[in-house]
Amino acid sequence: MARSWSTMEDFEAFLDGGGLVEVDDDMPQPYRQAVFSFIEMHANSELMGGLTERDWIPKTPGLRHKMAVLAKTQDEIGHGHLLYMVAADLGVKTRAQMLEDLFAGRSRFHNVFHYRAVTWGDQVAIAFLVDAAALISQQAVFKNCSYGPYKRILLRIIAEEGFHMRLGEDRMMRIAEGTGPQRRMFQESLDRWFWPALQLFGPDSKPDDVLLRWHIKSERNEVLRDRWVQKFVPMLQSYGFTIPAPELSYDAEARRWDVGPIDWEPLERTLAQGGPDSARRIREAADNWSRTSWVRAAMSNGTAA
């Protein structure tokens, strides 16, 4: 049943009481815009992540892992599909407009997809550290998300990201148990990817963050980031790898790891599409989109480009 709220106070009281907003509800415009932008960025990130994954299909060692990468690529692109549909139903932009903005470099996607994966070790580090970071963020959104269609679609996305993270850990375990050169390759990847993965959570949440106030997100960025640090610092160390944080410290009494000060400049550069690999990534995604127009034409009875 479509609902409406006469004031923002009424709407916020509804959200604070655990209310779920549905697509045909007459939600306040600022909420509609905020939830749309959040889902659009998630959708863009799934698509950009899927394209990175696809690049590694021919290079993935071993048939079993190659098949898993094929499945993971399909999952990521599939997540993009589901999310673009949920975002488009909000009526802010059509799916075509969202894709057009992404390929023109006008909209955002996660910082980690602004870097280049150079070695197989990088791909393993991404599968483990980045997928874990994404999973931690998504679980926190799912737990208390006030937008019903997003919450429901997150349930299946989270289940599949769990497969990806376990696959990543399985590959890391094999590398850790491998040869000296393999371990060195992974250590170099860890040196490259530790900080970008940690920065995926973003800087500390601002006190007036509307995403928190409207229960689109349920936990502060710094809380999620810390959850990742406490889990993955000791895990990486248990595999014999070194955390690339010169000021890393451990408080034995509180049993807590502290990675030291975080340089946020690299994150800010990626947000302005100025990351180390941003331009190439966006261009590749746009080229890929135009190269595959014949598939879309065939799938739309020749009516769409």
Added chain:
Amino acid sequence: MHVYEVFIKKDGRDEFRHVGALEAANDDLALVLARESYLRRAEGDRMWVVRRDHVVAAADDFVEPNADKPHRHHDGAAVAARRKAARQSQG
């Protein structure tokens, strides 16, 4: 292109459940996309796709009156109290 709503069901469990939507040019392609988007890991044994513009949706004011029909419920409180009192007096 049309928007299709997707419903799936596991045999022996639950009713058909709405899982999401997709865009497709026709029914056959909608089924392919629905299978590849929503059933990659056999999340259902049966699947329906329904064009969104074919869904007959009730207006709010059509549904709303039935939220106020207390005579169609009976919480049994009075009878339960009488039964309890009877048990205790036999007790």
